[in-house]
Amino acid sequence: MKTNMDLKQSQLLFSTLSSPSIVNLLKSLTMASLKCRLPIKGIVKATVFRQFCGGETVEECDAQIRRLAQGNVSAILDYSVEGKAQEADFDRTLQTTLHTLEHAKTHPFIPFGVFKPTGLGSIELYEKVSKNEKLSDQEQATWDRVVKRWKTIFDKADTLRVRVMVDAEESWIQPAVDELVINFMRQYNRQTAIVYNTAQMYRHDRLKQLEDALELAKEEGFKYGVKIVRGAYMEKERARAAELGYEDPIQPNKAASDRDYNAALHLSITNLDHMAVVIGTHNEDSVELASSLMKKLMINLNDERIYIAQLFGMSDHISFNASAAGMNVAKYLPFGPVKDVLPYLFRRAEENTSVEGQTGRELGLIQKEVRRRKG
Numbered sequence: 001m002k003t004n005m006d007l008k009q010s011q012l013l014f015s016t017l018s019s020p021s022i023v024n025l026l027k028s029l030t031m032a033s034l035k036c037r038l039p040i041k042g043i044v045k046a047t048v049f050r051q052f053c054g055g056e057t058v059e060e061c062d063a064q065i066r067r068l069a070q071g072n073v074s075a076i077l078d079y080s081v082e083g084k085a086q087e088a089d090f091d092r093t094l095q096t097t098l099h100t101l102e103h104a105k106t107h108p109f110i111p112f113g114v115f116k117p118t119g120l121g122s123i124e125l126y127e128k129v130s131k132n133e134k135l136s137d138q139e140q141a142t143w144d145r146v147v148k149r150w151k152t153i154f155d156k157a158d159t160l161r162v163r164v165m166v167d168a169e170e171s172w173i174q175p176a177v178d179e180l181v182i183n184f185m186r187q188y189n190r191q192t193a194i195v196y197n198t199a200q201m202y203r204h205d206r207l208k209q210l211e212d213a214l215e216l217a218k219e220e221g222f223k224y225g226v227k228i229v230r231g232a233y234m235e236k237e238r239a240r241a242a243e244l245g246y247e248d249p250i251q252p253n254k255a256a257s258d259r260d261y262n263a264a265l266h267l268s269i270t271n272l273d274h275m276a277v278v279i280g281t282h283n284e285d286s287v288e289l290a291s292s293l294m295k296k297l298m299i300n301l302n303d304e305r306i307y308i309a310q311l312f313g314m315s316d317h318i319s320f321n322a323s324a325a326g327m328n329v330a331k332y333l334p335f336g337p338v339k340d341v342l343p344y345l346f347r348r349a350e351e352n353t354s355v356e357g358q359t360g361r362e363l364g365l366i367q368k369e370v371r372r373r374k375g
Contacts, residue, residue: 041338052313054333058103061335069109072323076112080334080344093119094149105160113164117177121146126173158188165227168198171249185222193225193276200231201261204251217274227278228264269293276305282315301326
């Protein structure tokens with residue numbers, strides 16, 4: 001439960017995030033201030049970092065994990081350091097991810113681990129592999145290290161019996177990610193889903209990809225774990241497609257994204273013998289659709305093969321209401337050093353201003369709760 005002070009801070013923050021121009025200005029000022037080594041870390045940590053992150057370390061996140069657990073909501077520790085490109089950075093992400101899995105094993109309210117593929121290797125290398133371009137000997141050795149990092153994570157997850165979600169990436173590097181995920185599912189998902197892919201349904205090709213993956217899982221006898229989301233990177237994807245002259249991978253409108261999202265949700269829940277699903281959504285209708293379908297099929301609302309997930313700092317009404325109804329619910333809880341997490345935070349801020357009505361809905365709900373408490 002948020003305090004009155006928490007609500008006021010959230011109200012101010014989402015009011016600010018509702019303006020793309022202000023978000024861009026704040027991003028420029030913050031990055032310039034850090035470059036000049038101005039002492040702004042405390043301000044950032046007390047505002048946007050506090051709203052969307054659990055802490056700077058795994059251990060710092062424990063306070064928020066306990067707070068969520070009071071409402072029977074779980075947490076997914078997400079090391080949200082982005083934009084790194086050195087081998088030492090990738091190794092650091094690997095070790096931190098392994099630490100989150102170990103923490104999850106000892107904590108009843110951390111059901112999943114997660115990692116971002118570009119946290120373990122360079123985007124340029126993923127792109128070359130996605131295009132099936134021939135790698136030099138040095139590039140092949142580097143790619144082998146990327147694959148080894150993935151395997152190290154899944155070996156640990158399999159040993160600990162902790163499920164791991166692989167976040168989605170931009171469309172031009174997703175083929176390499178999809179191929180790796182399938183290969184590891186073949187190895188680790190024989191009895192139950194340990195490895196989960198992510199399907200961004202704002203892409204017009206993802207429903208077909210999900211249908212094909214299900215058929216492959218049926219044929220080869222493994223479980224296809226998937227997190228379904230509407231998606232991110234919309235502006236970047238469209239701009240790149242226009243610049244390079246290829247087909248825009250994004251759905252023509254929100255209605256098309258919603259249609260495919262609902263179809264993916266239905267596909268997953270009706271094929272639980274072969275699938276497991278995390279329903280990543282900030283949309284009440286999607287949660288209601290999942291709940292209604294589960295009741296219709298007489299699937300327990302707390303079936304471990306189905307989770308509802310939201311980002312920390314957003315859509316608390318969805319999270320806690322779904323949990324109160326008996327569903328499995330988890331919050332993505334980003335963490336990492338303030339300076340290193342800033343790219344993630346600003347990407348989230350920019351996404352919120354681009355997603356139709358997202359920031360407005362959050363702000364409206366906060367204002368409604370403020371009025372309710374005033375009586």
